[in-house]
Amino acid sequence: MDLDQKITAMKLWHLSLPVLSRRDHGIGTVEGACEIIVVSLTSEGGHVGWGEASPWSVFTGSPEASFAALDRYIRPLVVGRRIGDRAAIMGDAARAVAHATEAKTAVDTALLDLTGQILNTPAWALLGGKCRETIPLSVSIADPDFDNDRRLLDRLVEDGVGIVKLKAGFKDHAFDTMRLNALAKDYPTLSVRVDFNQGLSIDEAPSRVADIAEFEPDFIEQPVRHTQFAMMARLREMLKVPLLADESVFGPEDMTRAVQEGICDGVSIKAMKAGSLSRAQEVAKMAAANGLSAYGGDMFEAGLAHLAGTHMIAATPEITLGCEFYQARYFLKQDILETPFPVKDGQVIVPNDPGLGIKPDIDRLNHAAVTKVAA
Numbered sequence: 497m498d499l500d501q502k503i504t505a506m507k508l509w510h511l512s513l514p515v516l517s518r519r520d521h522g523i524g525t526v527e528g529a530c531e532i533i534v535v536s537l538t539s540e541g542g543h544v545g546w547g548e549a550s551p552w553s554v555f556t557g558s559p560e561a562s563f564a565a566l567d568r569y570i571r572p573l574v575v576g577r578r579i580g581d582r583a584a585i586m587g588d589a590a591r592a593v594a595h596a597t598e599a600k601t602a603v604d605t606a607l608l609d610l611t612g613q614i615l616n617t618p619a620w621a622l623l624g625g626k627c628r629e630t631i632p633l634s635v636s637i638a639d640p641d642f643d644n645d646r647r648l649l650d651r652l653v654e655d656g657v658g659i660v661k662l663k664a665g666f667k668d669h670a671f672d673t674m675r676l677n678a679l680a681k682d683y684p685t686l687s688v689r690v691d692f693n694q695g696l697s698i699d700e701a702p703s704r705v706a707d708i709a710e711f712e713p714d715f716i717e718q719p720v721r722h723t724q725f726a727m728m729a730r731l732r733e734m735l736k737v738p739l740l741a742d743e744s745v746f747g748p749e750d751m752t753r754a755v756q757e758g759i760c761d762g763v764s765i766k767a768m769k770a771g772s773l774s775r776a777q778e779v780a781k782m783a784a785a786n787g788l789s790a791y792g793g794d795m796f797e798a799g800l801a802h803l804a805g806t807h808m809i810a811a812t813p814e815i816t817l818g819c820e821f822y823q824a825r826y827f828l829k830q831d832i833l834e835t836p837f838p839v840k841d842g843q844v845i846v847p848n849d850p851g852l853g854i855k856p857d858i859d860r861l862n863h864a865a866v867t868k869v870a871a
């Protein structure tokens with residue numbers, strides 16, 4: 497059988513990708529460049545599958561940790577194994593190294609891409625089949641200089657993007673209300689979400705969040721630190737708009753606790769948090785089964801991670817609130833894919849070609865690499 501082929505090689509690239517603007521979040525800043533790890537797996541027959549780990553040191557972990565998890569701990573579990581044994585390989589990876597969810601998702605993505613190419617079928621077909629052709633795109637507004645974001649907002653409206661997420665809580669409250677007033681007045685067609693990225697202290701969260709709720713955003717996300725489940729539950733009780741959890745919910749285990757403790761009305765689903773595409777789907781299904789909504793979030797990603805997320809969401813009907821795969825088009829100076837990540841009229845287009853559907857540009861990988869390892 498084709499999927500009995502062994503994986504003969506695994507290559508890694510640690511990339512530094514220059515970005516167009518500074519982005520501030522409640523828990524930290526990205527400026528200059530973002531760092532990702534790209535992994536390739538080669539089959540006996542010569543197919544090459546691709547995956548991406550997109551860590552952020554203040555959120556999921558460092559790029560160095562992702563690289564080491566892949567190079568030292570996961571590599572021996574992958575090279576020499578059969579391509580068809582994806583579930584077994586991922587189970588072994590879960591046991592071999594704690595956390596490192598982005599590294600595990602990168603390998604899962606590469607295995608899925610390889611399987612799809614060999615079977616001549618798109619990745620979404622391997623994740624349960626397609627429930628949508630397009631996914632509404634949300635772009636985040638996070639520049640400390642709002643005039644820069646105004647230029648971005650003008651471009652988004654022109655491009656047909658209908659959703660923005662205001663990153664809040666990294667400066668004072670007046671800065672957040674000024675921007676929300678400007679969005680309402682100057683960009684009335686945009687649907688607005690607000691994300692504090694854990695930026696508020698326990699003392700200030702109730703009053704600041706209640707004030708932001710007066711603007712009636714679609715939802716308010718993760719105002720306090722990820723461990724503050726009791727405060728999340730209190731804010732949810734108090735608010736008249738939905739409260740979403742992001743950093744508090746990585747995988748299905750956290751989702752169980754989030755439901756038990758009533759901390760949110762919805763959840764941000766990210767493959768980079770969950771540790772595999774299947775686990776991300778599981779979080780979404782658990783949310784829906786408990787009456788909670790879900791959207792497809794992301795980290796500071798390049799096109800390969802966007803593609804993985806797109807196939808996952810295409811095959812997950814429970815993710816109803818769109819996606820945030822905007823970095824390839826609106827944040828990176830240059831993405832890593834051979835052809836642009838597909839976005840049209842404010843919608844991500846689900847690819848139908850085998851595997852992930854688009855390959856990275858290898859010259860670009862080699863050019864942007866801080867470290868390369870092949871074996």
Ligand SMILES: [Mg+2]
Binds near residue numbers: 691693717718742793
């Ligand atoms: Mg978030």
